Amino acid sequence: xxxxxxxxxxxxxxxxxxxxxxxxxxxxxxxxxxxxxxxxxxxxxxxxxxxxxxxxxxxxxxxxxxxxxxxxxxxxxxxxxxxxxxxxxxxxxxxxxxxxxxxxxxxxxxxxxxxxxxxxxxxxxxxxxxxxxxxxxxxxxxxxxxxxxxxxxxxxxxxxxxxxxxxxxxxxxxxxxxxxxxxxxxxxxxxxxxxxxxxxxxxxxxxxxxxxxxxxxxxxxxxxxxxxxxxxxxxxxxxxxxxxxxxxxxxxxxxxxxxxxxxxxxxxxxxxxxxxxxxxxxxxxxxxxxxxxxxxxxxxxxxxxxxxxxxxxxxxxxxxxxxxxxxxxxxxxxxxxxxxxxxxxxxxxxxxxxxxxxxxxxxxxxxxxxxxxxxxxxxxxxxxxxxxxxxxxxxxxxxxxxxxxxxxxxxxxxxxxxxxxxxxxxxxxxxxxxxxxxxxxxxxxxxxxxxxxxxxxxxxxxxxxxxxxxxxxxxxxxxxxxxxxxxxxxxxxxxxxxxxxxxxxxxxxxxxxxxxxxxxxxxxxxxxxxxxxxxxxxxxxxxxxxxxxxxxxxxxxxxxxxxxxxxxxxxxxxxxxxxxxxxxxxxxxxxxxx
Amino acid sequence: xxxxxxxxxxxxxxxxxxxxxxxxxxxxxxxxxxxxxxxxxxxxxxxxxxxxxxxxxxxxxxxxxxxxxxxxxxxxxxxxxxxxxxxxxxxxxxxxxxxxxxxxxxxxxxxxxxxxxxxxxxxxxxxxxxxxx
Numbered sequence: 257x258x259x260x261x262x263x264x265x266x267x268x269x270x271x272x273x274x275x276x277x278x279x280x281x282x283x284x285x286x287x288x289x290x291x292x293x294x295x296x297x298x299x300x301x302x303x304x305x306x307x308x309x310x311x312x313x314x315x316x317x318x319x320x321x322x323x324x325x326x327x328x329x330x331x332x333x334x335x336x337x338x339x340x341x342x343x344x345x346x347x348x349x350x351x352x353x354x355x356x357x358x359x360x361x362x363x364x365x366x367x368x369x370x371x372x373x374x375x376x377x378x379x380x381x382x383x384x385x386x387x388x389x390x391x392x393x394x395x396x397x398x399x400x401x402x403x404x405x406x407x408x409x410x411x412x413x414x415x416x417x418x419x420x421x422x423x424x425x426x427x428x429x430x431x432x433x434x435x436x437x438x439x440x441x442x443x444x445x446x447x448x449x450x451x452x453x454x455x456x457x458x459x460x461x462x463x464x465x466x467x468x469x470x471x472x473x474x475x476x477x478x479x480x481x482x483x484x485x486x487x488x489x490x491x492x493x494x495x496x497x498x499x500x501x502x503x504x505x506x507x508x509x510x511x512x513x514x515x516x517x518x519x520x521x522x523x524x525x526x527x528x529x530x531x532x533x534x535x536x537x538x539x540x541x542x543x544x545x546x547x548x549x550x551x552x553x554x555x556x557x558x559x560x561x562x563x564x565x566x567x568x569x570x571x572x573x574x575x576x577x578x579x580x581x582x583x584x585x586x587x588x589x590x591x592x593x594x595x596x597x598x599x600x601x602x603x604x605x606x607x608x609x610x611x612x613x614x615x616x617x618x619x620x621x622x623x624x625x626x627x628x629x630x631x632x633x634x635x636x637x638x639x640x641x642x643x644x645x646x647x648x649x650x651x652x653x654x655x656x657x658x659x660x661x662x663x664x665x666x667x668x669x670x671x672x673x674x675x676x677x678x679x680x681x682x683x684x685x686x687x688x689x690x691x692x693x694x695x696x697x698x699x700x701x702x703x704x705x706x707x708x709x710x711x712x713x714x715x716x717x718x719x720x721x722x723x724x725x726x727x728x729x730x731x732x733x734x735x736x737x738x739x740x741x742x743x744x745x746x747x748x749x750x751x752x753x754x755x756x757x758x759x760x761x762x763x764x765x766x767x768x769x770x771x772x773x774x775x776x777x778x779x780x781x782x783x784x785x786x787x788x789x790x791x792x793x794x795x796x797x798x799x800x801x802x803x804x805x806x807x808x809x810x811x812x813x814x815x816x817x818x819x820x821x822x823x824x825x826x827x828x829x830x831x832x833x834x835x836x837x838x839x840x841x842x843x844x845x846x847x848x849x850x
Numbered sequence: 851x852x853x854x855x856x857x858x859x860x861x862x863x864x865x866x867x868x869x870x871x872x873x874x875x876x877x878x879x880x881x882x883x884x885x886x887x888x889x890x891x892x893x894x895x896x897x898x899x900x901x902x903x904x905x906x907x908x909x910x911x912x913x914x915x916x917x918x919x920x921x922x923x924x925x926x927x928x929x930x931x932x933x934x935x936x937x938x939x940x941x942x943x944x945x946x947x948x949x950x951x952x953x954x955x956x957x958x959x960x961x962x963x964x965x966x967x968x969x970x971x972x973x974x975x976x977x978x979x980x981x982x983x
Contacts, residue, residue, distance in 0.1 A: 264856065264857055264860065267857070267860045267861070267864065268860070270864070271860060271863060271864065271867070274867060313910075323917060323920065324913060324914070324916075324917035325917075327910065327913055327914050327917065328910065329907065329910040329911050329913075329914050330907045330910065330911075392911060393904075393907050393908055393911045394908075394911065411907075416914050418914050418915075418917035418918035418921060419917065419918070419921040419922075419923070420921070420923070422921065422922075422923070465896070466889070466892075467889070467892035467893050467895065467896040468885070468888045468889040468891075468892040468893075470892065488921070488922060489922060492921075492922035492923065754941070824941070825938060827941055828938055828939045828940070828941065828944060829938070833946060834946075
């Protein structure tokens with residue numbers, strides 16, 4: 257038998273050595289994995305483990321045509337580690353300065369500053385100095401191509417508003433802390449913000465991620481996009497008109513609203529003054545307020561539609577019922593009540609239709625008296641005055657409409673003419689929209705659809721009727737009477753040949769220092785067209801316009817011409833067809849009201 | 851059968867030990883290779899994710915830039931700067947057609963086909979085209 261290939265002594269020595277080695281390794285392993293485990297694991301965790309947060313991309317805000325109104329894109333904060341700079345890169349500094357649009361001397365100064373002294377007088381190395389913030393990807397790519405060691409950037413998402421001030425009060429903005437402020441940004445934040453992702457991973461000694469050690473990974477979910485009913489072209493159109501008004505009449509503020517007569521969706525909502533969303537920091541808070549929903553004004557004569565509609569709906573009058581409007585007072589409930597005077601005398605009794613077209617305060621007051629305090633109050637409430645409309649954006653005011661028990665003796669003559677009551681421009685707009693939609697009070701809406709990252713619809717919103725305010729037949733009668741306003745009434749300037757325009761002017765004296773001013777007015781015009789088949793409702797409200805030659809800011813002077821200019825432009829843009837004339841016309845009738 | 855000597859046992863032990871070292875070594879090397887491959891694939895995936903993210907960033911930047919260029923205010927400015935003289939259509943310039951444009955275009959196309967046949971004399975039925983014009 258063979259003795260083997262080695263001697264027994266050597267074999268035993270070799271076997272013992274191998275076993276000792278194994279035993280040594282075993283002991284060390286037990287030491288590392290059992291005895292010293294806690295300390296080592298915590299050290300490794302500290303040194304290698306990291307939880308990386310993945311920021312979710314915020315969804316876009318789109319207009320009705322899918323154009324981007326707000327989007328998120330990355331920007332780079334570029335900086336330098338002066339300790340890592342190499343002398344051979346110095347020739348590239350001038351090119352870097354050119355890309356950053358900074359003087360070369362500034363770059364040289366920053367790059368040369370390698371140490372700094374702390375408050376305690378200690379000298380420390382400078383490891384990071386910011387060169388510029390908000391650098392675009394394309395510029396950063398060019399900088400990276402220069403390959404300057406020590407120059408690098410940190411990415412972050414920034415909200416951008418490509419159309420600057422367009423629909424600023426509607427959109428709102430995201431501030432530097434990524435906190436939404438106002439508008440859709442704030443209201444639809446739940447949809448827009450998305451869900452941040454995270455992953456547990458490990459890093460090597462140079463703090464580079466070791467991708468193979470990603471343990472758990474939850475991908476970031478981008479936010480949904482919100483599609484508005486606002487149309488950029490309509491919005492631009494009304495903002496241009498506001499610019500014209502502000503340059504010509506220097507008003508304190510002004511509002512223009514355009515909505516779809518059938519669904520109640522807003523196509524445009526603009527206020528003066530406005531601000532640039534990309535420079536929100538420069539705009540005072542007062543300018544950032546959406547005055548169309550927050551500020552209260554006396555509706556003035558536009559409110560006369562409430563008294564007339566209420567009386568017609570209750571069957572107390574017909575459009576032909578006449579009232580003596582040449583009187584200055586009347587006895588009501590055993591007391592003499594003085595009317596607010598009309599602008600001019602009337603040589604004959606006015607029918608209800610004429611009260612509307614001539615905007616008679618005396619006639620409106622008598623309509624109010626026909627309804628009585630409770631009837632008038634109920635009619636106003638039904639039209640949405642004194643309550644919030646449910647509009648999603650801004651801090652909506654519900655307006656001011658006292659209950660009849662708080663009315664003074666004079667208020668039955670003042671309220672029908674639109675005084676002693678306050679409303680937001682939005683409430684005034686939707687009160688007129690009620691006539692256009694066949695008597696339904698529609699909910700003001702601005703969000704059309706929610707879309708996911710791929711552009712697929714997640715949820716669509718439709719028009720919502722809040723309630724039936726007046727009978728459809730009464731809405732028809734009202735629409736016909738309101739056509740009289742532009743045909744031979746106070747707003748002849750709003751007439752558009754071939755189109756039936758219905759509307760109502762309003763002029764309210766402003767309350768200044770507790771007294772109604774004779775010089776300061778809120779002029780307005782609220783109308784819709786074509787009256788036979790309403791497509792759009794337009795409201796123009798101008799607060800305290802300064803007209804030349806001492807003219808006053810009546811609704812007919814400033815708001816009516818603006819209404820006409822906007823309407824004419826909308827005709828071609830929205831392809832609004834001329835009126836259907838004759839017996840077949842369904843005035844102010846849409847949808848279920850037909 | 852010969853009884854096994856201590857030498858034989860040690861030899862056997864040594865062979866098994868060497869075999870075990872070889873197997874363990876092979877498994878170890880295999881594991882290292884596998885881990886290296888995992889690392890390579892993970893890094894490649896990470897690289898692709900980085901590229902996709904970079905492209906998405908560029909798309910977002912282009913979208914924002916495009917949206918700014920397409921804004922009504924910018925288009926009006928370009929119209930002015932480039933002296934294009936573009937204006938919105940006036941109502942007088944608009945001709946409204948109540949009939950269906952599809953049917954109108956189909957009728958027009960059919961007239962052209964039948965007209966060719968009429969000229970060539972291949973049409974089985976003759977008719978006047980004037981009534982369709």
